[in-house]
Amino acid sequence: MKKLVGILVVLLAISVAFSATITLSPTIKGTLWGHVELNKDGLNTALGIKKLSVSFGAKADVSDITLNLTITLPSDKTTVVLDSFTAENDAASLSWYAAKSFAGGTTANPGLEWFKWYDDDAANVTMALVLKDLGLSIGTQEAATDKIALFGSWDIFSFAAQTGLDALKWGGDVIAEATLKPLAGLVISGGVKATDLLGAATFNYVVDASYEFSIGLLSLNPYARYSDTLGQYAGLGVAYEIGVLEITGDVMYDIEANAVETWIQPVISKDGIGWAGVKFGYDYDFGATTQTMTLGFLVKSNGWVAGPVSVDLYVGSGDYNTFYANGARKFGAEIIGDVLADVKDISVYGEAALDLAMGDFKPSITGAAGYYFLDGSKELVLGLSFPVLIDGFNFEAGVDVFDPADTWFAGLYYNYKF
Numbered sequence: 001m002k003k004l005v006g007i008l009v010v011l012l013a014i015s016v017a018f019s020a021t022i023t024l025s026p027t028i029k030g031t032l033w034g035h036v037e038l039n040k041d042g043l044n045t046a047l048g049i050k051k052l053s054v055s056f057g058a059k060a061d062v063s064d065i066t067l068n069l070t071i072t073l074p075s076d077k078t079t080v081v082l083d084s085f086t087a088e089n090d091a092a093s094l095s096w097y098a099a100k101s102f103a104g105g106t107t108a109n110p111g112l113e114w115f116k117w118y119d120d121d122a123a124n125v126t127m128a129l130v131l132k133d134l135g136l137s138i139g140t141q142e143a144a145t146d147k148i149a150l151f152g153s154w155d156i157f158s159f160a161a162q163t164g165l166d167a168l169k170w171g172g173d174v175i176a177e178a179t180l181k182p183l184a185g186l187v188i189s190g191g192v193k194a195t196d197l198l199g200a201a202t203f204n205y206v207v208d209a210s211y212e213f214s215i216g217l218l219s220l221n222p223y224a225r226y227s228d229t230l231g232q233y234a235g236l237g238v239a240y241e242i243g244v245l246e247i248t249g250d251v252m253y254d255i256e257a258n259a260v261e262t263w264i265q266p267v268i269s270k271d272g273i274g275w276a277g278v279k280f281g282y283d284y285d286f287g288a289t290t291q292t293m294t295l296g297f298l299v300k301s302n303g304w305v306a307g308p309v310s311v312d313l314y315v316g317s318g319d320y321n322t323f324y325a326n327g328a329r330k331f332g333a334e335i336i337g338d339v340l341a342d343v344k345d346i347s348v349y350g351e352a353a354l355d356l357a358m359g360d361f362k363p364s365i366t367g368a369a370g371y372y373f374l375d376g377s378k379e380l381v382l383g384l385s386f387p388v389l390i391d392g393f394n395f396e397a398g399v400d401v402f403d404p405a406d407t408w409f410a411g412l413y414y415n416y417k418f
Contacts, residue, residue: 037411320347
């Protein structure tokens with residue numbers, strides 16, 4: 001496959017070379033950062049460039065080919081990394097990626113999204129030829145087992161298929177997925193994965209169905225899945241909204257577990273005032289002698305701003321130190337925790353900021369405080385920042401009042417995006 005990739009790139013380069021004069025439009029992006037910081041460990045200085053990339057857009061006038069090239073220049077390496085290369089016109093495009101997945105990929109590196117169930121989602125050297133008029137794409141991916149994939153999408157129907165080559169021989173693995181949208185809101189999709197068809201063949205399968213529709217102010221979403229390894233269930237999602245009141249809920253029957261899972265969440269909210277909601281869950285296992293109930297709640301401010309002062313307050317079930325995988329705070333963003341399991345599973349948390357403008361001096365004073373009743377953990381973080389003389393330079397200082405010896409810092413920071 002590597003030879004195939006090389007041949008395609010060479011042929012593309014030759015065709016462009018004889019087509020027309022190419023005008024490059026380079027774009028350089030990145031962030032120059034640095035700091036001089038003093039903390040409990042002493043003095044620390046640093047300077048670097050992060051997320052540096054160089055991309056070239058070009059136009060070949062005669063053949064009407066558009067080229068896009070992205071190069072990454074790591075600040076801690078001497079090598080230049082070619083991330084991607086694309087050549088396209090109105091009829092087709094050919095792309096090469098140093099690391100791309102046939103499936104969804106990651107937030108930082110999204111994949112081609114051709115598959116949603118059975119692809120391993122690994123990011124490897126990938127090429128994709130898109131035939132725009134036909135709605136058809138052909139892809140190759142280099143990995144331990146080289147992959148060849150086909151993806152098509154037309155109005156109400158789409159499909160994807162792939163197989164693998166091992167030392168240029170068919171490996172016996174096949175994946176096929178398809179989605180049909182016959183009506184507005186109705187989605188029927190399915191997939192099958194066949195492994196080792198030349199030997200001890202095994203099969204995995206999945207069928208999904210979902211229908212979203214509304215009756216007045218009531219939104220309904222019946223759904224179902226039947227799969228040998230990805231679950232077997234049927235359920236109904238419900239949402240009702242009128243004025244400041246929104247009620248959402250879900251009831252699902254897990255076929256494999258022979259159990260019903262339900263939850264309901266009424267919420268009252270008003271911009272500039274507040275948000276209050278409770279979430280009650282009840283799971284019934286037909287084979288168990290006892291059942292499970294959960295209850296969580298959250299009350300929070302909603303856009304409290306008065307001149308230079310902004311305030312965010314939260315009181316709810318769960319630990320205020322709970323975060324999403326991406327680092328964003330989960331407590332306060334949704335209802336978590338269970339006060340039925342332990343009545344002390346409650347947190348209070350607040351953030352406040354005072355942004356002042358006194359001529360060229362524009363200080364920002366911040367504070368964040370939290371307390372978790374279940375284990376007594378607490379924090380009171382105070383911060384001060386203001387721009388210093390030159391754009392991009394800021395003085396910042398902070399300390400956790402309850403742990404000042406280990407958390408204090410002060411320094412001059414520079415951050416400039418270009």
